[in-house]
Every structure is written in C-alpha cells, then in structure tokens.
Amino acid sequence: ESVCQPLWSPSGILHYVSDLSGWWNIFKYEEKQSHNLTPINAEFTQAQWGLGVRFYGFITNDQIICGYNRLGFWKVASLDPISCDLVDIDIDITEIHRTGLKACNGKALFAAGSSDHSYSLFTYQAKATKKLEVVQVSTENDIETIHFSKPLAVKYSTTGDQECHAFYYSPVNANYKAPDSSKPPLIILSHGGPTGSTSNALNLGIQYWTSRGFAILDVNYRGSTGYGTKYRKALNGNWGISDVDDCVNGGNYLVSEGLVDPQKIAIRGGSAGGFTTLACLAFTNFFAAGASYYGVSDLTALAKETHKFESRYLDSMVGKYPEERQKYLDRSPINHTENLSCPVILFQGLEDKIVLPNQSQKMYASLKAKGIPVAYLEFEGEQHGFRKSENIQRTLEAEFYFYSHVFGFNPFDPIEPVKIDNK
Structure with missing residues (x-):
C-alpha cells in the first residue's frame, strides 16, 4: 500500500x-x-x-x-x-x-x-x-489555436498481452498541406522519471515539431502514473525492458494504422527518457535516429554517482546494487554500442549533478569511435533540464537540423548547422 x-x-x-x-x-x-x-x-x-x-x-x-x-x-x-x-x-x-x-x-x-x-x-x-x-x-501566447495539434489519447497492445497508453499528435500547420501520397515522419517521446508521466497541457516544444510536419507519440509507458497501481508498478525490475517495448510497439501501432512513414521514425527523451531512448537504439533496430537529452547511458555509473535523493531509486527499477550488478551492465547502452547503427544526437548541461556529463560524453566518444553518425552539444551553466531560452531554442533547432540530415529534407527555417561526426 x-x-x-x-x-x-x-x-x-x-x-x-x-x-x-x-x-x-x-x-x-x-x-x-x-x-x-x-x-x-x-x-x-x-x-x-x-x-x-x-x-x-x-x-x-x-x-x-x-x-x-x-x-x-x-x-x-x-x-x-x-x-x-x-x-x-x-x-x-x-x-x-x-x-x-x-x-x-x-x-x-x-x-x-x-x-x-x-x-x-x-x-x-x-x-x-x-x-x-x-x-x-505562465506563457503569454498569441498563436491562434488553429495552428495547434491536439493530443489524442491512444492505447495499444504491448508485450505480455498488456496495454500501453500514449498521446498522439498529428502534424498541423494551417498554412501548409502535405501531399496526399506522403506520410509524416514520427518522433516518439519517452518521458523522464521514469515513474512519472507525460503532460497533455499545451507544450510549444511539441508544437514546434507538429507545425513542421512531424507526428508525435508521447508515450506513458508502463510504470507511468495516472493509470492505477498495477500499471505504475509494472516497471519495477523492468526499466530498460518494458519501456523500450512500449515505445517500439507504439511506433508499430501508428505504422499499422497508416499514420506515419515506417522508414522515418525517431525517438527522443531526457534524463530517464534519455536512457529509454538510448536503450531503444542499442537493443532494437526499429528507429532511424535518436536524440538524448542528458540521458543515462551507464546504469552502474548512475547508481554510484547520482544525488542522495535518488541514490537507491534503481534498486526497485533494475535490482539491488551491487548484488545484481550484472543487470546494470546488461541494460546499459554504453556497453552495447556495437548493436547501435543509426545516427544519434546528444545534448548535455555541464553543471548536471543528477546525470553527470560523463554519461553523454562517454556515449559520444564510443559512437564516434565506431563510425556512427553522431553529434554532441554541451552547454555551460545548464543543469538537469535546460532553462535558458537561447539554449532551449538552440537544442530544438539543432535537433531539427540533425533530422533534416538523416531524413533528407531541407529545413524551412534558417538554422545554424550542427557538426555531425562520421556523416
């Protein structure tokens, strides 16, 4: 109880x-x-x-x-x-x-x-x-609501004959219409926590993508709050497994519904959602690209280095440490980059005390050494979650530029280029 x-x-x-x-x-x-x-x-x-x-x-x-x-x-x-x-x-x-x-x-x-x-x-x-x-x-907004994509609650089948919940946002731009024969690229969002949930309140970050032709699936994977105790506890011992399955199966669901291009599916997330993002890229071949914001790549390092408040959090999410250290090694994306083949962009605040910068830095170095297209942007003065408006804008535009390179389109917006290694 x-x-x-x-x-x-x-x-x-x-x-x-x-x-x-x-x-x-x-x-x-x-x-x-x-x-x-x-x-x-x-x-x-x-x-x-x-x-x-x-x-x-x-x-x-x-x-x-x-x-x-x-x-x-x-x-x-x-x-x-x-x-x-x-x-x-x-x-x-x-x-x-x-x-x-x-x-x-x-x-x-x-x-x-x-x-x-x-x-x-x-x-x-x-x-x-x-x-x-x-x-x-909180935010003065003069954008007419006709330009907003509204969240549609969806649920779909996932592993173990269970259901997963998510919010689907279709591409919306009142000034443009896509060709009837085309299907939009998809970005799957994996929220942080991991035992939190996503929000369906107006998020201009999501609207940035939908107004530029992307569909969004914001996944409340098993372990999220808001769907009862059984659903909330379904991630216990299964972080890096159930959340990965739920994100992949969400993409499969939208493909089966004919709503998105199966060849243009990316995943992005921050913090714990960054871990899910990197795990999806390391342990499946479903995605064409990924974006990790101050994400966890090494669970053993997180268990040793994170702040006091969350110091034993992983005992319930993965297993007791160090007694079950092998689970940490097995589920850490940094230990399985040989399985990762799609382009990845990484963002990191250099004052982050929750997920230390070395998590993203080690991931970047490993992917670069293996010849995988990778970009890494770090920000002075930023902690766990970017707060400066100029940095938030830069990360969105950098990620958009990165996807334009991966998916082969020219950005409408004038965007400062991003250095992509091994491209």
Whole structure:
C-alpha cells in the first residue's frame, strides 16, 4: 500500500491518499476505520517527487476541493467528505501542475493547463459570485489555436498481452498541406522519471515539431502514473525492458494504422527518457535516429554517482546494487554500442549533478569511435533540464537540423548547422 499526503480536517479527522483500492484515492480514518471517499478508477495525486505537495484540501469545514487524473486527463472537483459526492467543477483544463493544490479559508489555489493553453495560476472561491479566476499565465501566447495539434489519447497492445497508453499528435500547420501520397515522419517521446508521466497541457516544444510536419507519440509507458497501481508498478525490475517495448510497439501501432512513414521514425527523451531512448537504439533496430537529452547511458555509473535523493531509486527499477550488478551492465547502452547503427544526437548541461556529463560524453566518444553518425552539444551553466531560452531554442533547432540530415529534407527555417561526426 502506498500512503501519502496526510491532512487533518478542520474538525480533526485524518485524511490521506492511499492506493489500497488499486488507485490513489482519498481516504479518511475515523473511529478506527478507513473509509474510501473516492472509490473510482482515478488517481488523486501524482508521482511522489516532492515533499509537502497534495492534490486536495479543505476549502471549508465540510467541502474538499481536489484534482484527479482519469486515464491521463485531469479534472478539478468538489468532494463532500460525508456523502462522498464528487462533483466536477466546470473549468477548461486537462492537466494540473505538479505543484498541486492549496486550499483554506474558502479559497483554493492551483496551476493547471489544457491542450490549448499553457499552465495558468487559478483561484477558486466556493462562495464568490465569480468562483474561478485566472491570476497569472505562465506563457503569454498569441498563436491562434488553429495552428495547434491536439493530443489524442491512444492505447495499444504491448508485450505480455498488456496495454500501453500514449498521446498522439498529428502534424498541423494551417498554412501548409502535405501531399496526399506522403506520410509524416514520427518522433516518439519517452518521458523522464521514469515513474512519472507525460503532460497533455499545451507544450510549444511539441508544437514546434507538429507545425513542421512531424507526428508525435508521447508515450506513458508502463510504470507511468495516472493509470492505477498495477500499471505504475509494472516497471519495477523492468526499466530498460518494458519501456523500450512500449515505445517500439507504439511506433508499430501508428505504422499499422497508416499514420506515419515506417522508414522515418525517431525517438527522443531526457534524463530517464534519455536512457529509454538510448536503450531503444542499442537493443532494437526499429528507429532511424535518436536524440538524448542528458540521458543515462551507464546504469552502474548512475547508481554510484547520482544525488542522495535518488541514490537507491534503481534498486526497485533494475535490482539491488551491487548484488545484481550484472543487470546494470546488461541494460546499459554504453556497453552495447556495437548493436547501435543509426545516427544519434546528444545534448548535455555541464553543471548536471543528477546525470553527470560523463554519461553523454562517454556515449559520444564510443559512437564516434565506431563510425556512427553522431553529434554532441554541451552547454555551460545548464543543469538537469535546460532553462535558458537561447539554449532551449538552440537544442530544438539543432535537433531539427540533425533530422533534416538523416531524413533528407531541407529545413524551412534558417538554422545554424550542427557538426555531425562520421556523416
């Protein structure tokens, strides 16, 4: 049982979130008994990456405001802790930010976004005439929504007779139309964590690709949160196996549906998603190219060198270290570059303390020595996740330039060239 986010009600009753039902539901403990207040197939929290975060709170003595995720889409709702009535609040969102929700004195504060809008900060006042207000938007956006590709929730069969969930974005550009006879290239995204999930809120990074003719499959591989406890625990001991299968099978699914060009499929990811990306390239021959952002190439080095908070994380994802060291060696892409034959581009922040720069540097040196087309870009002052706008722009354009070389097209945008070794 996973228990988190304990909270005392104004009347002194203990509430908490538990996955005893197979989903992270809200419970209360009263008169020495636990009661599930939200017995539905939905998650009332996210991956437990931060302390002090919760996705419910008492807005009044007898009313809880909460957020919940049902198969990848979030809603905000009002919950009566006595009758257990759960009533959705009319708000155009599909995602609640990982900072969660705060509530007290008749007011709630939370950040949320949708497929049309980046994250905004909202206030909700239960007894006000105008209950919902936008306090601040995270990104001022003057792009018309006609130019946006909307996420379509898909699920498909994967190994072990199981299902995998993902969001599919078709290419969209209101000013251009592709030839009817052509099918778009595909980029498969593998999110970080690995026990996190992707977001379906407006991501201009994704729209960068869809507006330039690429289809996107953003995979919530087994191990992701939002789909129940069994799904979340499916990656235990299987990192580098199940996530790889799910990304490959996602590509196969879109090919079988006739939606993408089977010869032009790339994969990209950052951090843990970078590991999945490199593992997909090292252990399968499905992809034509890959892009790793501060990705893990050596699991043994990660187990020895990563920061304290995640120092034993891999015990559950791979196996106990050093007792099961062989699993780490077997699943580390750096040890299997002889199997890798497609072009790869690597991005790395030089101040990264979570995945140290030597992970990307060793991968680059190995691929270069083996004659595989490879590019490596490193950035001073960047840590685990790029923050400077000029560097974010540079990485997107560099990756686009790299794909233009691999897939054989001329970029419409004027882009600074990238040095590609062994091309």
